[in-house]
Amino acid sequence: MKRRSKDTCIMISGESGAGKTEASKYIMQYIAAITNPSQRAEIERVKNMLLKSNCVLEAFGNAKTNRNDNSSRFGKYMDINFDFKGDPIGGHINNYLLEKLLQGGSEQLLHSLQLQKSLSSYNYIHVGAQLKSSINDAAEFKVVADAMKVIGFKPEEIQTVYKILAAILHLGNLKFIVDGDTPLIENGKVVSVIADLLSTKTDIVEKTLLSRTVATGRDVIDKQHTEQEASYGRDAFAKAIYERLFCWIVSRINDIIEVKNYDTTIHGKNTVIGVLDIYGFEIFDNNSFEQFCINYCNEKLQQLFIQLVLKQEQEEYQREGIPWKHIDYFNNQIIVDLVEQQHKGIIAILDDACMNVGKVTDGMFLEALNNKLGKHGHFSSRKTCASDKILEFDRDFRIRHYAGDVVYSAIGFIDKNKDTLFQDFKRLMYNSSNPVLKNMWPEGKLSITEVTKRPLTAATLFKNSMIALVDNLASKEPYYVRCIKPNDKKSPQIFDDERCRHQVEYLGLLENVRVRRAGFAFRQTYEKFLHRYKMISEFTWPNHDLPSDKEAVKKLIEQCGFQDDVAYGKTKIFIRTPRTLFTLEELRARMLVRIVLFLQKVWRGTLARMRYKRTKAALTIIRYYRRYKVKSYIHEVARRFHGVKNMRDYGKHVKWPTPPKVLRRFEEALQSIFNRWRASQLIKTIPASDLPQVRAKVAAMEMLKGQRADLGLQRAWEGNYLASKPDTPQTSGTFVPVANELKRKDKYMNILFSCHVRKVNRFSKVEDRAIFVTDRHLYKMDPTKQYKVMKTIPLYNVSVCQI
Numbered sequence: 175m176k177r178r179s180k181d182t183c184i185m186i187s188g189e190s191g192a193g194k195t196e197a198s199k200y201i202m203q204y205i206a207a208i209t210n211p212s213q214r215a216e217i218e219r220v221k222n223m224l225l226k227s228n229c230v231l232e233a234f235g236n237a238k239t240n241r242n243d244n245s246s247r248f249g250k251y252m253d254i255n256f257d258f259k260g261d262p263i264g265g266h267i268n269n270y271l272l273e274k275l276l277q278g279g280s281e282q283l284l285h286s287l288q289l290q291k292s293l294s295s296y297n298y299i300h301v302g303a304q305l306k307s308s309i310n311d312a313a314e315f316k317v318v319a320d321a322m323k324v325i326g327f328k329p330e331e332i333q334t335v336y337k338i339l340a341a342i343l344h345l346g347n348l349k350f351i352v353d354g355d356t357p358l359i360e361n362g363k364v365v366s367v368i369a370d371l372l373s374t375k376t377d378i379v380e381k382t383l384l385s386r387t388v389a390t391g392r393d394v395i396d397k398q399h400t401e402q403e404a405s406y407g408r409d410a411f412a413k414a415i416y417e418r419l420f421c422w423i424v425s426r427i428n429d430i431i432e433v434k435n436y437d438t439t440i441h442g443k444n445t446v447i448g449v450l451d452i453y454g455f456e457i458f459d460n461n462s463f464e465q466f467c468i469n470y471c472n473e474k475l476q477q478l479f480i481q482l483v484l485k486q487e488q489e490e491y492q493r494e495g496i497p498w499k500h501i502d503y504f505n506n507q508i509i510v511d512l513v514e515q516q517h518k519g520i521i522a523i524l525d526d527a528c529m530n531v532g533k534v535t536d537g538m539f540l541e542a543l544n545n546k547l548g549k550h551g552h553f554s555s556r557k558t559c560a561s562d563k564i565l566e567f568d569r570d571f572r573i574r575h576y577a578g579d580v581v582y583s584a585i586g587f588i589d590k591n592k593d594t595l596f597q598d599f600k601r602l603m604y605n606s607s608n609p610v611l612k613n614m615w616p617e618g619k620l621s622i623t624e625v626t627k628r629p630l631t632a633a634t635l636f637k638n639s640m641i642a643l644v645d646n647l648a649s650k651e652p653y654y655v656r657c658i659k660p661n662d663k664k665s666p667q668i669f670d671d672e673r674c675r676h677q678v679e680y681l682g683l684l685e686n687v688r689v690r691r692a693g694f695a696f697r698q699t700y701e702k703f704l705h706r707y708k709m710i711s712e713f714t715w716p717n718h719d720l721p722s723d724k725e726a727v728k729k730l731i732e733q734c735g736f737q738d739d740v741a742y743g744k745t746k747i748f749i750r751t752p753r754t755l756f757t758l759e760e761l762r763a764r765m766l767v768r769i770v771l772f773l774q775k776v777w778r779g780t781l782a783r784m785r786y787k788r789t790k791a792a793l794t795i796i797r798y799y800r801r802y803k804v805k806s807y808i809h810e811v812a813r814r815f816h817g818v819k820n821m822r823d824y825g826k827h828v829k830w831p832t833p834p835k836v837l838r839r840f841e842e843a844l845q846s847i848f849n850r851w852r853a854s855q856l857i858k859t860i861p862a863s864d865l866p867q868v869r870a871k872v873a874a875m876e877m878l879k880g881q882r883a884d885l886g887l888q889r890a891w892e893g894n895y896l897a898s899k900p901d902t903p904q905t906s907g908t909f910v911p912v913a914n915e916l917k918r919k920d921k922y923m924n925i926l927f928s929c930h931v932r933k934v935n936r937f938s939k940v941e942d943r944a945i946f947v948t949d950r951h952l953y954k955m956d957p958t959k960q961y962k963v964m965k966t967i968p969l970y971n972v973s974v975c976q977i
Contacts, residue, residue, distance in 0.1 A: 183448035183650040187475060188657030189577075189677065190454040191664065195236070195246055197655050198451035199228060205254065205447070210261045217261045220431065224254065224265055226321035227427045233318040234420050235269070243664065248420070249452035249471065251643060255433045256445050263444075264433035269424050270452065270471070270639050298346035298412070326430045334610045338419050341371040345412045348383065350404040357384045357399050373608035383408060386596045406589075411599045418603075418614040448650060450475075450643075454657075455577045463590040466520075466582055467636050469575055470513045474640050476576050476682070477510050482652055483686055487693060494743025498693075503685040506576040509552050513573075514637050518546065521633045528592050528631055537568045540584040544571075577680040593632045656681055694741065694748035696755050700727050703747050707758055709765045710734065734761065803834040811844070824852045896928040896944060896961075912961045913946065922948035930957060947975075 184201060186194045202225055210217040235248040249270030257263050322332050344367050349360040359365055359380060369376040384404060385396045399407060433444065455472045456465045480503065491498040513520050523546060527539040540555065547553040552574040556565040565572060565581060572581050597620075603611055604618025630638075658677050661668040678684060698706075700723035708714040711730040718726040727747050731737055734757070741748040749755055810831045818825035825848070833841040860868060892898050896909045913925065927947040932940050943964075944955040952972055954965040 179445055181446040181448070181650040182653060183450065183647050184653045184655060185450045185475065185479075185647065186452075186655040186657065187472070187479075187681070188454050189659045190245055190456050192454055192657035192659035192677075194451055194454055194655075194657050195232065195244065197657055198250075198449055201449055201655075202228060205262065209256075214261070217263070220262050220264060223325050223427075223431050224252075224262065226324045227252075227267065227431065229314075229317055229321050230325065230423065230427070231267070231269075233314070234423060246451065246453050249450075249643075251448060251450045251452070251646075254447045254449065256447065258444075265431045266428055267424050267431075268639075268643070269421070270636070270643065296343045296346055298343060325427060327426065331426070331610055334608055335419065335423070337371040337608075338415060338611070341368050342412045342416055344368050344371070345408055345415075348408055350384075350399075350401045350408075352401050355398065357401060357404050359383065372603070372611060373606045374602060378602060378605075382596075382598045382602045383411075386598050407596055407599070410593075410595050414595045414599065415603075422610070422614050446650070448647070450647065455575070457578065457580050461580055461582045462585070463587050463632075465580070466587075467633065469573075469577075469580060470510075470637075471640055472577070473506055473510050473513065473575060474644055476506055478644050478647060478652075479654065479682065480505055480507075482648070483654075483682075490697070491693065491748075494746055494748070496694075496741050496743055496748060501685060501688050503682060504576065509573070509575060512547065512550055512552055520547070521637055523547075524587060524591050524633055525631050528588060529628075534588060536584045536586065536588050539587055540568060540571060543584075576682075578676070591631045591633050656683060694750050695752045696749040697743075697746050699746050700724050703727055704730075707762055709769055710758070710761045734758070800834065800836060804837060807831060807833050807837055815848075819855075824855050826852065894925045894928045896930070896946070897925075909944075909961050912955075912963075916946075916948075916951075916953065916963070920948070920950055922950040924949045945975075 186197050186201075188194050206221045206225055210221065231248075231250060232244065232246075235246060235250070236244050237247045238245065251268045251270070253266045254262050255264045255266075319332070322335075327335075344364050347361065347364055348368075351358050351360050362380070365380050365383070366376045369379045372379070381396075383399075385398050386407070388395050388397050452471060452475070453468045456468050458465060485503075485505070488498065488500060511519065514522075516522060520543065523542050524539060527534050527542060543553070544555055544557045548555075548558045553571065554562065554565070554574075555571040556562060556567045559565070562572075564570075566583075569583055569585060570581050571584060572579055597618075600615050600618040602618070603615040606612050658674050660674060661670045662673065704714060704718075704723055704726055707730060708716070708718070708726075711733045713720070713729045713733065714726050718729075720726045720729065724742065728737075728742065731740055731747075736749075736754050736757075739750050739754045741750070814828050814831065815825055818828065821827075830841065830845065857865075857868075897913065909928075913928075916922070925946075925948055927945070929945060931943050931945050933943045934940055942957055944957045944961060946953040946955055946961075947969070950969055952967045952969055952975070953963050954967075955961045956964055
């Protein structure tokens with residue numbers, strides 16, 4: 175599957191008890207063992223659920239027979255989905271023809287379901303209680319219960335399953351009697367138990383078991399059952415419940431394990447391995463409708479084997495022009511046609527009998543078989559072969575199957591094919607308060623007056639499912655597992671030569687070996703062969719220049735020295751021995767290592783070149799961006815300082831734009847040049863007579879630079895310093911009320927100046943004072959006494975004030 179990315183299927187065949195179910199388990203375990211080497215949690219979860227689903231389906235779909243302790247009473251086909259790496263990601267299960275139960279549970283569970291421990295207490299399974307079994311029921315029950323939890327069944331769903339099984343066992347114990355014309359249930363207490371287990375009402379269950387509702391036009395009447403009809407309805411109801419339960423379990427498992435949200439564009443191609451584990455060919459002392467369907471299924475699968483292996487392979491050799499001597503084999507298509515042919519086959523005759531108006535008996539069905547198939551070479555009955563005393567009149571007929579002759583009893587064929595279940599039972603289950611039970615019976619919502627289409631018969635449904643199964647298998651590449659049963663005594667130490675020889679013959683293994691031995695182990699079209707192995711030869715790698723793919727394949731094979739072990743067809747190459755194929759695979763594996771190293775080298779070089787180009791492009795972008803930022807800055811400076819010579823302050827108020835990082839030193843130099851130019855412009859406005867004084871001040875400033883922290887040149891003129899909180903935070907709160915009081919008293923308009931000063935007298939004594947100048951007076955104050963006014967001088971009397 176991984177090598178060719180092609181869907182495959184594994185068909186396991188053999189008689190009942192030959193080991194098909196065990197073989198399917200080994201296949202599942204093998205797949206689980208070799209996949210997911212990286213131990214991904216999700217893959218492990220899927221694998222675990224796929225394995226656990228086997229034991230759950232076995233518990234509900236297998237039964238003990240006189241030939242097999244664990245006989246599959248249903249057919250199972252499981253598709254396992256794999257991702258592109260070959261790890262399982264999900265699956266899907268199809269089931270076929272379940273033959274229509276609780277043992278091993280704890281005492282507490284059995285008590286809650288009102289069941290007894292002994293199997294012999296229940297009519298449906300008391301026969302099995304008399305047979306010895308190698309199965310440990312208690313251990314197997316625990317395994318199944320744990321598996322259902324692992325798969326994802328909810329606790330309430332598991333409990334519902336137990337209740338349904340218990341209800342079926344109790345149904346089998348119901349006994350009917352007739353009082354006059356009125357049917358009655360002898361053990362009525364069991365009805366209340368069944369009603370409780372099925373979450374319905376006791377009176378409705380009792381009414382449904384004893385009568386049925388019939389619609390005649392618009393009228394609806396209740397028709398009482400006879401004792402025989404009541405027993406038939408009870409058994410049909412029990413079988414239908416079990417079948418619905420089994421199909422629901424399969425559906426729930428599919429909902430959980432199916433692949434969801436798988437996108438091939440993201441996750442790669444999804445491939446499939448199908449595993450078919452289906453009932454084997456059966457010959458019992460009393461063979462009925464179920465054995466007829468099972469053996470028909472085996473005929474269909476044998477026909478598929480004949481078509482794919484024996485017939486198509488030989489036809490392919492002839493079609494491709496490969497020298498070949500035809501090998502004869504028995505083609506069982508004649509038996510398949512005997513069963514399923516339209517209008518003439520046994521199934522068609524059985525359906526016609528079931529659809530006839532009036533009472534149709536099994537004897538009438540057998541008579542129809544005699545009339546239409548009496549001359550068929552693989553059909554016989556006592557009427558067509560009067561000397562055969564093994565066959566009973568009006569009861570038995572024989573079919574010569576590929577595996578041997580089987581005598582079928584026609585008794586029960588009509589009823590089992592109709593598979594009739596009164597509509598009352600469906601409505602009973604649909605109206606159950608248990609949601610799981612309700613969902614199993616969706617057709618129960620139809621009222622009795624609603625006309626429904628006649629359902630297909632059991633045989634037709636089975637035939638359609640077999641045709642669909644064969645079509646599905648034919649679309650995949652098949653692999654076969656043939657199981658041989660060594661003896662009929664279920665003993666591991668007895669090998670019955672005659673018994674095994676018979677199985678080898680009817681399975682067609684002898685013809686298969688002859689075809690394989692005389693034929694070729696492998697064949698492939700030239701195009702696909704080249705696609706896989708062209709790296710082996712220098713003439714075909716990476717592409718050949720020969721006239722055709724066939725010539726290229728010949729060149730490749732000759733270079734490897736395998737020309738004596740192959741044959742060339744018109745469109746395919748045929749390789750006789752597997753050894754040649756294995757050698758080609760080894761050569762391919764060796765070359766793949768070199769190819770991978772070469773691809774890694776090329777890819778690394780490509781990545782390096784891509785990184786270099788990206789880096790170069792980034793540097794180019796950065797360079798052009800920096801150039802753009804520089805130009806933008808220069809243009810912005812030119813725009814802001816345009817006409818600066820005509821401004822009153824020569825551009826002092828103009829804000830410089832933020833330079834890019836690369837131009838910060840350039841900005842400093844440019845600002846220095848601008849400041850020098852502005853200074854020169856200001857100096858031009860100073861009169862020549864004041865220039866010596868300005869030069870002296872500049873010289874003084876240069877001399878004092880670094881000597882005092884603040885020369886006052888950087889301070890803005892405040893005037894009223896005593897009222898300024900930043901300058902005198904500790905006194906501003908005291909001075910302001912005094913200043914307001916003086917304003918009220920002396921009526922001044924503006925404060926011109928205020929500050930702290932120090933007075934030095936002729937004795938060099940220093941005292942703190944405060945000067946407060948308004949537009950009317952000059953005040954001398956004492957700051958140590960809350961700015962008490964010491965002296966007031968009118969401003970017009972002051973000519974000079976030096977501080």
